[in-house]
Amino acid sequence: MTSASEQPGQPEQHPDTDPFPLPDAQQARAQRVHAALFRVAERHAATEEQRARQRHPSVLGPHEAVRLVAFLMSGAARLEEGEPEVDRADITAALSLLPLVRGELDELEAGLLRMARGRGMTWPEVAFGLGLGTPQAARQRYERLSGRVRDTGETEEE
Secondary structure (H helix, E strand, C coil): CCCCCCCCCCCCCCCCCCCCCCCCHHHHHHHHHHHHHHHHHHHHCCCHHHHHCCCCCCCCCHHHHHHHHHHHHHCCCCCCCCCCCCCHHHHHHHHHHHHHHHHHHHHHHHHHHHHHHHCCCCHHHHHHHHCCCCHHHHHHHHHHHHHHHHHCCCCCCC
8 A cells, every 4th residue: 555645656755865965065075175185286286396385494383393293193103213202291392382373374364365355256255165154154254363363463454
């Protein structure tokens, strides 16, 4: 016997199975992240010389130091022969650098957003790039970042 919603010859429909599901935003973002890394690497970091442009030749940057300690602790990077194990003081040093790294990242993001807008990107395009749902959310994020950057001493050039 068939129910009222079923028709003979049609596959049974389950109420919890949507034949037109919305795309998974998290999965789409993960795919964009992979594509973004590949694009930038292919276009602007294909050679050792290109990759070296972002590093200081003789001084470890704060973000590099934090990342290195985290990689060594997690096993993502291996110690070289004779190199000391990561100890509590190394961890404390990395933790001490986090506020500086966060501030530098805020400055970098605010600057990138200013340059994107200066090159004609719309707030919907910026929102898409940041993985935010609305242009308003992107603009609010920019305003919060700009305020934090100004509060830490950088002058706003808008």
